[in-house]
Amino acid sequence: MRLIIRFLRHPGIILFFYFFCGLSSGRLYADGLNNIDTIHKTEKLRDEDSIRAQTNNFEQIITDRLVRQPKGLKWKNIDLVEKILVFFLLIFLVMVMAGLSVILTLRILKTFKEKKALIVSQEFEEFVTHILFSDDVPEEGKFFSDQEIIRILSFAEHSLSGEFNRNVIMDFLLGLHRNLSGESAEKLKQLYFIFELDRDSIQKLKDKKWFLKAKAIKELEQMEVRKAYRSIYRCINHPNVILRSEAQLAIVSLKRTNQFTFLFNLRTELSEWQQLNLLNRLKSTKDLKTQDVPRLLNSMNESVVRLGIKMIQHLNLVEYEDNLPELVSDPKEKIRIDAIRCLAFLQVDSACELLKSRYEDEIPEVQKEILDAIGSLGKHSDLNWVSERMHSHVLALTNAARKAMLQLTYQEN
Amino acid sequence: MPSRILIAEDDVLLMKLINIRLEKDGYDIITATNGAEVLKIVESGGIDMIITDIMMPFTTGLEIVSFVRNHSEKYIPIIILSNLALESTILEAFSLGADDFINKPFSPNELSVRVKRLFARKF
Numbered sequence: 001m002r003l004i005i006r007f008l009r010h011p012g013i014i015l016f017f018y019f020f021c022g023l024s025s026g027r028l029y030a031d032g033l034n035n036i037d038t039i040h041k042t043e044k045l046r047d048e049d050s051i052r053a054q055t056n057n058f059e060q061i062i063t064d065r066l067v068r069q070p071k072g073l074k075w076k077n078i079d080l081v082e083k084i085l086v087f088f089l090l091i092f093l094v095m096v097m098a099g100l101s102v103i104l105t106l107r108i109l110k111t112f113k114e115k116k117a118l119i120v121s122q123e124f125e126e127f128v129t130h131i132l133f134s135d136d137v138p139e140e141g142k143f144f145s146d147q148e149i150i151r152i153l154s155f156a157e158h159s160l161s162g163e164f165n166r167n168v169i170m171d172f173l174l175g176l177h178r179n180l181s182g183e184s185a186e187k188l189k190q191l192y193f194i195f196e197l198d199r200d201s202i203q204k205l206k207d208k209k210w211f212l213k214a215k216a217i218k219e220l221e222q223m224e225v226r227k228a229y230r231s232i233y234r235c236i237n238h239p240n241v242i243l244r245s246e247a248q249l250a251i252v253s254l255k256r257t258n259q260f261t262f263l264f265n266l267r268t269e270l271s272e273w274q275q276l277n278l279l280n281r282l283k284s285t286k287d288l289k290t291q292d293v294p295r296l297l298n299s300m301n302e303s304v305v306r307l308g309i310k311m312i313q314h315l316n317l318v319e320y321e322d323n324l325p326e327l328v329s330d331p332k333e334k335i336r337i338d339a340i341r342c343l344a345f346l347q348v349d350s351a352c353e354l355l356k357s358r359y360e361d362e363i364p365e366v367q368k369e370i371l372d373a374i375g376s377l378g379k380h381s382d383l384n385w386v387s388e389r390m391h392s393h394v395l396a397l398t399n400a401a402r403k404a405m406l407q408l409t410y411q412e413n
Numbered sequence: 414m415p416s417r418i419l420i421a422e423d424d425v426l427l428m429k430l431i432n433i434r435l436e437k438d439g440y441d442i443i444t445a446t447n448g449a450e451v452l453k454i455v456e457s458g459g460i461d462m463i464i465t466d467i468m469m470p471f472t473t474g475l476e477i478v479s480f481v482r483n484h485s486e487k488y489i490p491i492i493i494l495s496n497l498a499l500e501s502t503i504l505e506a507f508s509l510g511a512d513d514f515i516n517k518p519f520s521p522n523e524l525s526v527r528v529k530r531l532f533a534r535k536f
Contacts, residue, residue: 182519
């Protein structure tokens, strides 16, 4: 508005009105501008008065408040909301300080333990290298000479006091044992027993923390501490999956005979991974007795039955192939699939007719396995049967049928 | 002058054990804990045999074998130590030019015998 008025008061505009619109127009224009000025000035004065009045009021309010309030800030005069805020602020500050103190203390403790562990491990390194590569010749049937025994006992007395030192030495000894074999590994194992570290491992097995139990099981398994078998056996059905997996694998390693009979008492499920781990462990077991494998196929535990089938397949236990056809009709789909795969792997030709008879009553996943098996087990006379299955609305079945056709045709040629 | 053997192993305790065992046999030992160190030492020369782990930081044992066969003027026998007992790894190691392959866990006494046997061969 002010800009417009300024523009209108420009001398050029006034002259315009005087010269182009006539003298009277020019006078009227000039009078009009003067009136606008007067109105603005009056309004401005009015605004200033009202502002001044408001300011005076505000100052009065502030003065009243200050007069009413005594000097200094007192707790009882602070509002409730402000009191609550201050309280929470103090709590927060205390918690931050406490948290920082705890972190700092733990950090200092950790650094101290690391330094201590380093000293202990360096002493052990020096000791163990002398023992392993000593020139002393022990008596026949013994691992250490008399001099070495004295050195070992001296080390045990000096460095094996306290739980911390024993744990550090245990970790080092076992870590080294994992990488060595032969005479050196045997000497380390003997040291483990001479230092009575097997007692530490068995004690750890009784701990409530599952990860310490699992660690203890690994230690006892590595050092073949057979007397711990019963304690480890109690963990095969533990609710913690890692702990029970370790226990199951350790049982297979520690037992001299009937390495997998613990599976008869297994109440928990074996994952695919655990089944493979157990299978791998059983495959590397010397003189594995397999007469109890058919019993696994009668287990109520589905995963145990599946492991039994895998054992027949991967250990080539052809003497038990007659147990498989029955499993092709099992209520559990995964068992049926595993049984069909095993029959195909073992090349049990006699199962061909059974599989064909089951085809129509099966779900697509099992039908696919049947087609794959027929491709492996079937003969030329089965080509018609397979070709009739090539026009399924399920793509996987069509593909499986085509693959079986190719295999049977190639076989024929 | 004793033969110089370079041991490349990132497990420090195991490296020390091998070091002590071979020093007892009268060899001069140099150690490295990663592949980059090994390459530098090989380039500087003076090495008569290399014993290397496969899995190491920066450069694997197989890469070291390949480098030594392609860049070293003299023939340096190489022994591989590994806990990867896969057939493919063993075949690859030999195809690149390794002279021996020892699976972990291994016996230090056995390693000592293999080292002596390799030095006895004329390259």
